[in-house]
Amino acid sequence: MSVAIRQLLAGLGFACALLGAGPARAWNIGTHLYVVEKILAPQVSSPSLLMEAAYGSTALDLFNNDFTSPGVDLQRWLHDPSGDLFMEVWREGATASPAHRAFAFGLVSHNNAWGADATAHNSGLTSGQGVGWVIERGQILGALLDPVLQDNGIVLSPQQLTDVGHVLVEQAVDLLMLQVDPALGGKLMAAAAARSPSDPARLGVAWSHPFAEILGSNAAGVQMIRAYEAASRDGVLAYGWALSQPNPLPLLAGQIAVIAEGYLGLPPGAGAALTPLIEQGILAGMQLSAGFQQEVDATATWVGANMAAHGVAF
Secondary structure: OOHHHHHHHHHHHHHHHHHOOOOOOOOOHHHHHHHHHHHHOOOOOOHHHHHHHHHHOOHHHOOOOOOOOOHHHHHHHHOOOOOOOOHHHHHHHOOOOHHHHHHHHHHHHOOOOOOHHHHHHOOOOOOOOOOOHHHHHHHHHHHHHHHHHHHOOOOOOHHHHHHHHHHHHHHHHHHHHHHHOOOHHHHHHHHHHHOOOOHHHHHHHHHHHHHHHHHOOHHHHHHHHHHHHHHHHHHHHHHHHHHOOOOHHHHHHHHHHHHHHHHHOOOOOHHHHHHHHHHHHHHHHHHHOOOHHHHHHHHHHHHHHHHHHOOOOO
């Protein structure tokens, strides 16, 4: 193996560790769409409202691919299981139009306290109790990858190995979800394309005041939210398109490689060398994710009950 490839491999390990660090990463957005649709579909019959809720379920990850302050600080704040900043959007939109309520409903379903992220990251339902369903499998996958990485001169800490495994498992589950709902990618594209133009403004009203504590002013919060929402929407469209293709694996691995490339400051296209390695990791994650549907369906039931208990009902 060349020195250049070994350096890229090392970069992948550390970039994936950062991509998966902290509470922000848990289920991927295809799985979040499935969960909120399963909860809300019995309550509404409008496809447009289901799409609004689906898009709302992606909004809590607005800052996920920003590894610098203040983006990373806001990301952690939105996913703090001891806080409820995610509820501000519901409080602001609960008495508004059905579309606004649907968007807020989807966003709240994602939360890391008693929403879908909690079973992936904090405590699983069918397994991974006290750890998180995705985290449990991420630990296993990281341990399996460790000797391979060490053979190539890459030594990661146990937490970094778990984080690498975490990223790969969450992507693996979204690919497996296509067996349950082959239309998942198309639904994500439709949700992003049809999202209400007022959604960014709703986020601004809900979050600009608390964000001012970090950003210095409400106006700075509104500006940042609008910019990141636009980029996130493009990302949802691209991700949905990849999921909708006949062979999405190399496309999704390529997306992860581009994110790693950007973080590492590599020349454009240099991350392409990482794609086959990421593919193999995702395939291994798929093998470790038996029982994914039982966990995701149990998550939807649990989150639905929690939302009703917290007054979030359509």
